[in-house]
Amino acid sequence: MNMDVVLDGLFSQNGSYDYDDSYEYKEDIEPGASKAVLAPVLYFLELIVGLLGNGLLLAILAKKRRSWSISDTFILHLCVADILLLVTLPFWAVQAVQQYGWSFGGFLCKISGAVFNINFYCGIFLLVCISLDRHLSIFHATQLFSQKNPRLAHMSCLLVWLASLILTIPDCVFLVARKDPAQAKTVCVHSYSQSGTDWQLVSRLLHHTLGFLLPAAALIFCCSRVLLRLRRSSDGLREQRAVTFTLPLVVVFFLCWLPYNITLIVDTFRSRSKQPDQPESSLTTALAVTSALGCVHACLRPLLYFGLCRNVRKQTLAMFRHAKVESESSLWGLGVGKEALPDQNPEGEVLKQMTSTDHQVQSTQC
Template sequence: MNMDVDLDGLFLHNSTYDYDVDYEYKEDFESRGSQAVLIPLLYSVEFVVGLLGNGLLLAVLVQKRRFWSVSDTFIVHLSVADILLLVMLPLWAAQAARPCGWCFNGFLCKISGAVFNINFYCGILLLVCVTVDRYMSIVHATQLYSHKRPHLAHISCLVVWLISLILAIPDWVFMVAKKYSAQERTLCVHKYSQSGTDWKLVSRLLHHMLGFLLPAAALIFCLSCILRRLLGSSKGLQKQRSIMVLLPLVGVFFLCWMPYNITLIVDTVRSSPKDADDPEGSLKTALMATSALGCLHACLRPLLYLGLCGNFRKQILATLKCTAVETESSLWELGVGEEVLPDQGPEGQQLKQMTDVDHQTAPSADEWTNTPSSGVTCSTPEGV
């Protein structure tokens, strides 16, 4: 009986297997799959809701053009900046959803990157202008903008747009459609040359300092002074309407943009040349998600107006019903350009009381003509 065992076939078919090259981790696949679904879905919702809300907002402002106020000037510029951002959202949604990534030309890449930062700069700087006006009016009883000088509001908005365009110059220069051979995808990213590494630091510092930290410090200082003045005032409840919409606007702006700016600061500190060739690193993924969250404010701002401003709701309903409603009162209750008188001291209150007593004791014109005094009746001749 032959007891030999033939092991030749077993060793002939033995071969090595490179798991690093041929095996795709399930977690990475699921991560890319979730990005390709969630981020385009978020961009699509922001695009539809934002265009609808800002479209109705501009329609209301067009109907109200005969009673244009200083607040309307800032609202229009904020809405225009939001619409420019919303138009670019389908391009970024396509980049996240399509396997090829950025399938458009490099010029659209530069435009989309510049518009993204222009919207951010315009949003925070215009809020600074409105907040400074409220600070000067409530705390110092000085009007920065007024109905008698509407050109100052237009000049301020033009200066804001100019500053935003200047701060967005690095996006026009360094935004390119870069192809990554390892992932076989093309992405719209910043590409700095080896000799231009300092330009990345300069552009990031400009964004962090001039675009975020300094305006944020101005907003926090002005709003804290306003709230302290209103809380310590006997007429604070009457004056709170002037910032009833301003506080939610600033709060929503920071809630939407704070995660992106914090992630960008971390990326600036921890960035290395190796990270430039890794488009799917943890920080890159975080920047993509937080930038989508930052764009959410473009569709939330009209919803804030709709929920907080009663006059704006009435005008929206009139627009949808195709009926004309003319009102000279403010739609937004921002109080921009409206004078707020300072609190009166003891002397002013005493003078006000004396004035009220005089008005109460002084007879009116009808009393002078119909009330007898010292037996003499004062009457008005007929026909007069």
């Protein structure tokens, strides 16, 4: 039996229990009423917070288009990926509320399910590009992307989208809207039973290896080396500021998406040994919970920008006040595409940089 991920499974499960006749429950409340109300409320909050945050980021990017930087390119693509995920949340909310479940047809089922994975792939691949650029800049005094030649950055982002679309082909093929006898309603799930090939295993292996394990290994490698380098204080202030902003983005991404991927790996191994007549385990609910946690990441990323970068807050207040503020070249603090500084190892230069950092840190902005 295939174990499919239903994003609203946490809220749409209606269990029936047989109680003894001697037990009476005074309040006449429908069993799934509270869950049916909770689901759209949570999706609505995520939609509003996420769209407001990412919308403000897009507005800031539009105002500084004359001084466009490489960091702006990556922020733009991250915002677009988050917005695509957010606009699909109402479909899952309606599926949780409606008695008949999914009522938007097979095409929107495929698109909505595929966008969920596209958001994850784009997020982790773009973070890998940013981390590699920071690693090369700090350790090799060179950089993957250059402000003087931004074509490589644009091509990298396009390749990220292309790779994400290719990895979501199984979702576009096998996602269907079908009647679920257990829930007595139509649900949007994967259906691999129509083919003799074990496409579920192929799809999961692609996700686990190319979509998660390899990019995660690259992020851990780059971030761990950069953290060790920062402890020795052998880099300039600009590099430290860029790294201290990039690392929270990576940490929050893993906090949101790691539980889902770990649960999916466990589900992949468990589904290999599951008998055809065996009932679904609690992993279905766990996948629903952890996938919902992954969707929250689309709301948290804009909050990180506003919380960590003073210039972003300044630009936002200026827009509300209709005031003009000079756009900062290092608005986001990522440092991607900035000219790399030469590697400095002498002890005297290290002490000089450490002293300089102490005096400058009070007046620096993200």
